[in-house]
Amino acid sequence: MIKAVPKGKTLGMVLKGYPRISETFISNEIRLLEEMGFHVHIYSMRAPRESFSHDSVKAIKAKVTYLPSSMFFGLPAFLWYNLRLFCRMPGRYLSCLKLMKTRFALAPKKYTWVKHMLQAGYIVQKSVIDEGVELAHLHGHFAHTPTTVAMYAAHLADIPFSFTGHAKDIYTQDPRRIEDKVDRAKFVVTCTKYNEQHLSKTVANGKPIHCVYHGINLDLFSPNGRSTEATTPYSILTVARFVPKKGLDTILNALAKLRAEGVDFRYTLVGTGKAKENRKLLALIEELGLADVTNLTGTVTHDEVIELLNKADCFTLGCREAEDGDRDGIPNVVAESMATGVPVVATDVSGVPELVEHEGSGLLCPSNDADALAGILRRMLEDQELRGRVIPAARAKVHEVFDNKKLVRELGEIFIEHGVPCEMK
Numbered sequence: 001m002i003k004a005v006p007k008g009k010t011l012g013m014v015l016k017g018y019p020r021i022s023e024t025f026i027s028n029e030i031r032l033l034e035e036m037g038f039h040v041h042i043y044s045m046r047a048p049r050e051s052f053s054h055d056s057v058k059a060i061k062a063k064v065t066y067l068p069s070s071m072f073f074g075l076p077a078f079l080w081y082n083l084r085l086f087c088r089m090p091g092r093y094l095s096c097l098k099l100m101k102t103r104f105a106l107a108p109k110k111y112t113w114v115k116h117m118l119q120a121g122y123i124v125q126k127s128v129i130d131e132g133v134e135l136a137h138l139h140g141h142f143a144h145t146p147t148t149v150a151m152y153a154a155h156l157a158d159i160p161f162s163f164t165g166h167a168k169d170i171y172t173q174d175p176r177r178i179e180d181k182v183d184r185a186k187f188v189v190t191c192t193k194y195n196e197q198h199l200s201k202t203v204a205n206g207k208p209i210h211c212v213y214h215g216i217n218l219d220l221f222s223p224n225g226r227s228t229e230a231t232t233p234y235s236i237l238t239v240a241r242f243v244p245k246k247g248l249d250t251i252l253n254a255l256a257k258l259r260a261e262g263v264d265f266r267y268t269l270v271g272t273g274k275a276k277e278n279r280k281l282l283a284l285i286e287e288l289g290l291a292d293v294t295n296l297t298g299t300v301t302h303d304e305v306i307e308l309l310n311k312a313d314c315f316t317l318g319c320r321e322a323e324d325g326d327r328d329g330i331p332n333v334v335a336e337s338m339a340t341g342v343p344v345v346a347t348d349v350s351g352v353p354e355l356v357e358h359e360g361s362g363l364l365c366p367s368n369d370a371d372a373l374a375g376i377l378r379r380m381l382e383d384q385e386l387r388g389r390v391i392p393a394a395r396a397k398v399h400e401v402f403d404n405k406k407l408v409r410e411l412g413e414i415f416i417e418h419g420v421p422c423e424m425k
Contacts, residue, residue: 008134242273
């Protein structure tokens with residue numbers, strides 16, 4: 001008689017890619033869960049795209065299994081492991097195919113759903129059965145493709161799964177797909193109260209939905225020791241991917257208005273995007289006459305971000321809801337700025353007001369309003385009494401609600417509550 005898939009003490013994390021510069025919060029989470037006593041194994045759906053990683057990744061002990069990401073180049077491996085798994089447990093494999101079929105009509109790209117099923121089979125046969133990784137639970141980070149793979153692999157291995165929903169992954173896929181995943185998951189985690197309320201409204205099955213902020217490492221992002229006062233030329237900083245939801249065009253138009261009013265500043269924009277977005281942004285900078293006061297750094301490390309924060313007088317983001325429904329949660333760089341002593345000027349989108357309280361721990365305005373953003377930017381730069389009040393309040397707010405050590409322990413307790421093994425330390 002063929003033995004069932006072995007089960008044990010390991011928490012499997014299914015990620016879109018690992019490591020990723022823009023997802024330091026995930027590597028910090030894994031590192032802290034390990035320190036708490038969880039035995040983690042990482043399943044990455046693709047290899048890293050950047051040539052460097054943050055220091056937090058070096059402290060992670062978890063082994064990583066990279067799944068074949070290409071149907072063409074990965075087909076031999078997909079077939080080898082999935083055919084073996086089918087022969088080992090034909091009934092369960094066929095029931096997973098049936099599950100995939102029920103979701104197939106909702107798939108935006110039909111071929112990817114086949115790939116996700118094959119990736120799940122690869123996890124169970126190669127990693128669990130052949131290599132002896134004794135999975136107890138699978139957790140997908142992001143509610144779209146990683147959770148789909150985690151759901152199929154959990155079905156094949158006959159173990160529970162859960163997932164964390166963030167932003168785009170919640171708001172840009174068919175609500176029926178989210179509802180189905182929530183229904184099948186043991187529990188769901190999300191990173192803002194805004195998301196929690198949204199999921200609670202769209203999901204009516206009573207499944208536990210836990211809000212746990214990502215948090216930041218307050219040991220890294222501590223007060224920079226500078227005076228709260230700002231002097232000209234003011235240093236304005238943005239750290240963001242070049243995607244529509246970040247509202248970078250709103251920021252640039254606001255900066256052009258400030259320049260027209262005679263405000264002396266220098267602007268640093270950290271990040272990058274697809275070639276088309278890069279060209280559009282460069283063209284807008286030239287069109288608005290901002291090229292001589294704008295520094296584009298590209299993607300940088302956390303240490304370099306900290307250096308830039310130490311020199312900044314203000315941090316700004318123009319977050320908006322994109323045409324496809326995509327929107328931010330609470331960008332971690334907002335919390336990092338507040339913790340460092342850099343006041344934040346942003347838009348009141350999604351979860352941002354949960355951390356940046358207007359006139360309390362920062363200044364907010366509606367999205368897509370460059371004039372309003374210019375107005376509050378100027379206030380934050382020139383009103384020294386406001387700065388003296390906002391900067392310490394912002395640091396206190398971050399320490400109160402965004403300490404990742406406290407938050408990951410809260411997350412770990414949620415895992416334990418739902419039966420995920422942990423050797424508490």
